[in-house]
Amino acid sequence: MPDGDRGTELTDAGRSGALRDTGLSAAPDAGMDRFARLVTSVLEVPVALVSLVEPGRQVFPGMNGLAEPWARARQTPLTHSMCRHVVLSREPLILPDAREDELTCANLAIEDLGVVGYAGMPLTDADGHVLGSLCAIDTEPHAWTARELQDLADLAAACSAELRLRIVSRHHEWARPRPARRKRGRRSWPSRPARRWAGRSCCCARPRSWPTRPGWPRCASGSGTWSPATSSLPTSVWCWCRTVGCGGSRTRRT
Incomplete structure (x- = not known):
């Protein structure tokens, strides 16, 4: 992606509208938490996140294994976000050791959240907007195998399908005709x-x-x-x- 487009991706109107239509924010969601638990179980990592990247922050409607105080807040500023690079590049981000990568070596998530090994897969809507990332996090260097990355990609595809279903359901709810209100007033003669x-x-x-x-x-x-x-x-x-x-x-x- 050209450098001029990278800064505007987070504020794209279509993408922001899709994020709003998911109905998800910095609050626990049972379905998204389930995806995070599956990631930690299948890939055997201590932390997994369903991260949605907004213009000024990233929120975790799905989360498993994150330490306090971040677990209570379920959000971080973008200075602590690895997932924003997934949104900006529209591609998976695989880091055996985030401390040694030029793109992420200065990211505050390394020191404050203990992020070392990182693997993030894009979460997309039906229009192709990247809304965030389903990511697996290790507190030690992690050599990600092809099998682990394929499992993570499959789970990210299922999570994307869930997000798309929620967006469509919200649109149908808004399009549904509402019953006319009974007019109140004086009784007719x-x-x-x-x-x-x-x-x-x-x-x-x-x-x-x-x-x-x-x-x-x-x-x-x-x-x-x-x-x-x-x-x-x-x-x-x-x-x-x-x-x-x-x-x-x-x-x-x-």
Whole structure:
């Protein structure tokens, strides 16, 4: 990669969007931790990381064997990052002894994190952006064998597939239509039949089309009036009769 492109790779908009869409950050993730445990078990190394490289830091959603205080923080500044070289070069980085390599000999991860032997494989999304690295770390010089590197590459491919699935799932979630919210406001005026009979005598003006049911409100004196209360008649209706026979009470069928 040309030198002019190396500095802009970490801030590429497409890559930054893919990192965000994974939903992963400096917090433990069960699936990513599982990949880290597999690396330490298969390659028999003390430390393994699923490292996602952001513009200003690297985070470890998957981790196994890292010492404190880094294990609690699950992140380091880029001054302590070997994995950023994997992102910048888009290629695996294999270091039998990081202290003797010109690219990494001044990296603070050697002294602070105890990184000596390092092997990192790229983690990519569907568009080819390198999001980070699945790396195996040894605290002593390590002569990586072809079998170990092939196993690490296979695990990195599986981890990349998991990251791609999470990105696609997030996109589908955003594209899913959301149910319309029910509008809140004043109740609508009753339907036409209710308006037609509103204000007429409650006992003599009730239209024959309205069924008589148990509990139907009736005015005792016959001088009351029906008026709409909340919705179309006859679901909710009030008798506003105030004669002696009704006692001036309001009767409602619910």
